[in-house]
Amino acid sequence: MTASLTDEKARASAWFRTLRDDIVAAFERLEDTQTTGPFADQPAGRFEVTETKRSSDDGSDAGGGLMSVMRGGRVFEKVGVNISTVYGTLGERAQNAMAARKGLPGMKDDPRFWAAGISLVAHMQNPHAPAVHMNTRMFWTPHAWWFGGGSDLNPCIEYEEDTRAFHAVQKEHCDRHDPNYYPKFKDWADEYFYIPHRHRARGVGGIFYDDHCTGDWEADFAFTQDVGRAFLPAFVGRVEKRRNMPWTEADKDAQLVHRGLYAEYNLVYDRGTKFGLETGHDANAVLMSLPPMAKWV
Template sequence: MTNSLAAEKATAAAWFRQLRDEITTAFEALEDSHDQGPFAEAEPGRFEVTETKRQSDDGSDTGGGLMSVMRGGRVFEKVGVNVSTVYGQLGERAQQAMAARKGIPGMKDDPRFWASGISLVAHMRNPHVPAVHMNTRMFWTPHAWWFGGGSDLNPCIEYDEDTTHFHDQQKRHLDPHGPGHYPRLKDWADEYFYIPHRKRARGVGGIFMDDYCTGDWQTDFALTQDIGRAFLPAFLPLVEKRRVQPFTEADKDTQLVHRGLYAEYNLVYDRGTKFGLETGHDPDAVLMSLPPLAKWV
């Protein structure tokens, strides 16, 4: 491993950890400031932090990370913000889960890999507040490296102005990298977060990229960072606006049914879920994205 490559890996892993720290701090501050509405009497939520481990087939330790989960707060019913850095060798099924859009050069002869990233899913108390997903990540193999990630909004009760704000913030952060990035990554998200067996989207979209490599590591990493930086300004104002809005039992029922869509997508189609389970990562961390309660009609 060259010094440059080692430095790039360390830089990416440190950034994902920094972003995790910023987000968990902001979410706990939301819990502290939420002193109105139907859940104001509850104790402010706090993240429970657990170390996670990845084990290879022979039981050796091959990296891990932090699983941070908050349950039953004033604002968040369940939210997880995970970071991990894992490495080792990939079997054939894990290789397929790792890169669906292209083959991995040289992987059959040298199946080593390294991956680091952050993954976030938030399921909210108030059904007027949208659920949200965000992740960014870097993968490396001996013959290739690439970035991936994005964020998408999943409201059970849709508000056009909320959707507009969320997308406007994504665009504002992507436009400095070139005017073509936002529309391309928006279309990519619309394609990726589609549920074929329901013939509908999981939510109202966002941005997404995968297997992204122009050959310029610094440029691609800068784009990945701004995808992460866009998250809080895109999401927090929506929480602030909707968190004390009155809701009915019918609204809550709508939320639970919509969560069923989220669970179906993550268990059937999501590549991150498949990759995590195929590579031996902590299953509780991998399945952190599932909602605490859901229903099907």
């Protein structure tokens, strides 16, 4: 049985809140500095913040979080930055999924859990500016603890320069902890963010890791913090470079089709979507990642 990690849980939950605040502020600055283009005359976008609650079968406190969503901004057509800290007992389906991943037969006897994290998805106004996803999280059960997360770029119009720059920042932050992390977690992202029924990747990749527990909580937490810190320098420069590029109706159409691909992945394959819905978290927060508009050919 693992330790309760009470202080460590509090530190992780507080860090995800700090990261959320930094990202929200940076995205609102992007909105404020967008002074040209077709959306420049409208008010700069601002996040609407809603408290979320996880429902439990017996009505007891099961945690919750904050859902922060901006819609119809100058730069962002829709972006959500959610944090949550939830706890309770896992249902049978979630128990089976966790036991299969972590080899935790004891979950049947003691299905308590605690989880905290941040999840972000941004869909852009300009088709040349890439969509993006990022999340990091800590998970605890009486039998094990681990971290997971990552960040990946999802352009509908790909620029090799953007792909290289995004990956370079991920590599820099991974290398601070272990030179094997970036190649390992890049390969994992390429495998995880693949859509089998479309025979293609969701985007141009990034890094992804899960069930990450070296046995050194401080080291693993430090790494997860750096994954979060990498996000803004990896992404904001790409937005600043592309947000004023002119686009055509064909470009917008390509963006909507790519968003359909993104929605398919999140609804069919994404672990976080499945876990959030199966454990009773606010459905609107879980499905925040879905684009505001999409199309299928």
